[in-house]
Amino acid sequence: MTAHLSRRSLLGVAGASAGTLLLGACSDDKTADPNGAQTINWWHIQNTDPMLPVWAAIAKEYETAHSNVKVAIQPLENEAFKAKLTTATQAGSPPDLFQSWGGGVLQQQVDAGLVKDITADVQPWIGSLLPAALQPFTIDNKIYGVPFDVGMVGFWYNKELFTKAGITAPPTTWAELLTVVGKIKAAGIIPIALAGKEKWPGHFYWAYLSMRIGGLGALQQAAKDHNFDTPDFVAAGTRFKELIDLAPFQKGFLGAEYGSPDGQAATMGNGGAAMELMGQWAPSVQASSSTSKKGLGDKLGFFPFPAVEGGKGTVAEAFGGGNGFVVGKNAPAATLDFLKTLLTAANQRKSAATGAVLPTVKDAADAIADANSKVVAASLAAATGFQLYLDQAYPPAVGQQVNDSVAELVAGSKKPEQIVVDITKTAKSQ
Template identity: 35%
Template structure:
């Protein structure tokens, strides 16, 4: 195991401990949702004597092309299982998180949902709310391999990750070129020079959805990853002790960044992904030059432009820059992903559908639609977007 690989795993673990790792993936504007009852239900049977059954599926791909793709996936699975109906609710990410919290409180949960992992998952497992998929989905777990680590508790797997990637800066190549920026920055010194160049050109350098909190947290995560050694990070994951001086330096780095005023006006109330004035929308529509976000960003931006292309060929990506005085691996990458999980009360067919979502066929379509980076290696070659293809290589090199 290289230091870079260790850094990715520690970064993912640290993110889950310090704050909630955002399982952001999806797309943007609020879409129509089906407010039907949740929870798997059976019926008296169809005319042919086959028992009718309904399951519910919540996800955050609520605009094109993801929304339509998942509708077709559900229809295909229904066609393979006579009498089955899959009721889908496609929601904007933050709305989905809020609704899930309420569903857990009421006991009226969907049968398949997006699980963020970490401490939240461990809490659900402790009180028996989530199915153990270790044996039920052994083949799928074997296929996706180490990606499941973030959704394991005491060595057992409780969710199947369908997209895994890394966080970095997405930027508009055309804006960089117009501002005379010849190459993305690799150090914070170069980064601040780029910020100044963009300001001089009359361009807001960076958007951040601090109104939704989790996008802003990525900056502290990364400064901690750059400033702290692997051993310090590893110890902090288990001890929850963040008094090491490297964490103080990370905070000072963040203060310096904020003092440089690189963010869009009103960033403290800017939402992450909902609509053209969101952080993702500002980047997608050319009103800022870059945004720190995960592998989900191209798919989000596609849903925020009229042509459904986002930035298109102007999409670029670069890694978070190195920092002075850093004791961390300068190549370490902050990782995260999204996973499907099944509540304990859900019927067996919900597990079968979850397994189907990790199949070669579904993951290939997921990749072809540029919805994210698939965890099933059989779908890797289907990633067509050049920026995502490059990011896939970064992810796999750091895995």
């Protein structure tokens, strides 16, 4: 997991005092008897409004309906959660139910025997979820976690600035995007906001271009072969460099953070740039980071990452991720039933109504109020394929190398041919 997960989660970035929240990792009360007294130790990172009270209320309702079950909730700030989970898993004592983003970290937990294969347990109800949302939690055709929130990365744009630049429709191809960037610059407007300091936002471009050029198969093959030194990945860097060479980013972007008062989200939220490539949480972070605390409102639009002419991928393939829960190896019997309760359509609607969650249960989509969030949800529902963020999909060291190498490409210190060699070297060392 990487340091930006708190931003991706949308849900728990404030620094609650972790010291007052850290309870024991394991319950002493493990039993296979579904009617016996049980304690479910549940760790999550929704430690602030709006989701903190929602989760608490659902747990209380479950306890009321199941007098033999106690749900011990440990809401943790994101970084505190990661640190404590690392300690617990290294000790072989994972919590009973805990936050996960799937991908490479979950793979390591599966390999270590720390989490349960819940494939058979969830079969009666897993069909109610968006198929794309399950992919990061499915390893070797077995389900190890269930997502409660899912989203995708795409371009968020300022409709007013597009109109000022004479652009009547969002671009649908890479060539059109480059043309749009040129028009926006010619109008005296900054085309794109980018948090260069944090590196992960830049990796979105290279990852999406790799998908559009090589298709999902190229990314999957790279994971198996530990090899990124292929024409498709080189081409992704070459195409990204076409954009970089247009100097589309705001002044000082290499030192810019994502959520700071002068960072990427604030630049967008204050109307200082026409576009940003970001996940489904973008509108809320734009608003909270903006001077007005309201963001762009109705001026904000969304469009998918464009197609690349001649590429093997399609616009219907989505890149993103979400939040989910996995079940620890020693979890009591009631844990899976409680997990099922969290994922009922009614409870997913409660989560979606906060505006902080894009639900994974199909029938809960009607609770999404924001117009742009509806577009994202519709795009995900229609997705023909799904790729998890590369810095989560691959082993952590490989994900970090992707971020570092793409940052070098953005800064102009490495060429497209060089970064794939560096990423491959790290992948083969794992």
